[in-house]
Amino acid sequence: MRTFYYVHTGHRIGLDRFRRAAAILSTLQNEDITLLTSDYRIAQVARDFGIEKSVGIDVVRNIPQISHNGDKLIFDSSEANPIMLDDMRTYFSKFIRISDDIYDIKAQEEFLISPYLEGEGICNAVAVSDAFFGDFEKDVELTYFFGDDDYEKDLEKHFDFIEDLNPHLQLGFYYFLDYEDMLKEKFKNSFEFEEYETMIQRSKILLTTSPQAVLDSLASGGRPVYFQREDYPRDFVPFFDTLNVPILKNYDKNHLSVILETINDRKYEKIEQNSNKIAQFIKDSLNL
Template sequence: MKIFYYVHTGHRVGLDRFRRACTIIRALVDVDITLLCSDFRIAHQARDFGVKNSVGIDDVRNIPKIANHGDKIIFDSDEANSFMLEDMRKYFSTFIRISDDKNDKKADGEFLISPYLSGENICNTVIVDEKYFKEEEKTIKLSFFFGDDDYEKDLEKHLEFIDGLTPHLQLGFYYFFDYEDMLKKRFKNHHEFEEYDATVKKSQILISASPQAVLESLASGAKPVYVQREDYTTDFLELFESLNIPIVKNYDKAYLIDIINSINNHNYFKMEHNCEKVAIFIKNSLNL
């Protein structure tokens, strides 16, 4: 019997769920888990994130080609409809699902991890790696991370949103080569994909459309600002409001500037250290 972790990744969905998955797998250091990614490119680099075993499977429907009936799985994706999820609950002996939807409900035959829900067989938590809670000197005054994906080159369309702010730019994973070259010329101070952790931890203020990056920035003691992308889920808005994280919609530059100018007087709520809590919940759910 094997344990798998499926995570939705790709050039149109980014790596937020992937970063969360790697955090959980690292927390379960003594558990043998195979990470299943929905694209091959990041699966090949998962070892750089502390994941020993990873496989690219191209599509969520290919999971049964890797896993056998009776295996166990952690599932982090919103691709599956209710019928597919029910089939998975029957196919796997243990089915642990991660959800960001405040209107979600735990189904029979599954365990659930959620920042909104609580109850029996539910772990109410926000997942951020412990490494972001370690104090580090904030040597970057302002940085901007649009996300790991930008297939439609939306950042380029909205460059005026941060024009004049001169932030450090953190580049994403799924950027086209010519697009990345353009951005490097546009931003004197830019950071490669591999520098992501350092950028997040060293930034005093992080402007980002990546929910996971915003949470990691908050954990590091910084002052993050969340930008709601038009093509991204709004599931995190209520969570960020509860943490008192400023939210910018419709690329409202005037509002962004107001936030930055008054940010030293803005009181953020502190993130909790929850890696151990998640690890214990998953191990108990897996009967380990």
């Protein structure tokens, strides 16, 4: 009986779920868990994130090609329809689902990790790596992280949105090579993909479309601003409201200016260090 952890990743949806998985798996290093990703490329570099076993499986329907009936699964994806989820709950002996949907409902034959829901069989928490909790020198005033994916090159289309701010740029994972080279020339200072952790720790203000980056920045003592991309789910907006994280939409430069002018007066809520809580919940739920 084996344990798997599946995350939905790719060049049109980014790496938020992968970064969350890396945070969770870092607390379960003594457990034999194989990460499954829907993208072969990130599976190949997962070891750089401390993940010893990772396999790219292309699509969610390929999970049964590598697993067996009775195995255990942690599932972080919105791809599956209700019928597919019911099949998974039957196929796997233990099934944990990670959900960001405020209107979600826990099924009887599953365990759930959610920032919104509480109750039996539910872990009310968000996953942030322990590496982001601590006192860090914030020597970068502002960093812009559009996300790990930009297939349509929207960052380039909206340079006027941030160029007057002269921010550092955090480069993403799925950027085209010629696109990345152009961005490096456009921005005076930039962080490579591999420098994400350093970027979070050093950035005083982080303007980002990545929900996970918002959480990481908040944990590190930064002041994140969440920019809601049109092609990204809005699941985290209610949660960020409770943390008093400013939310920006539609490349609204005037709103961004107001946010930045008053950001030092904003009272951000602290985020809890939940790594041990989540790890214990997973161990208890999966009988590890």
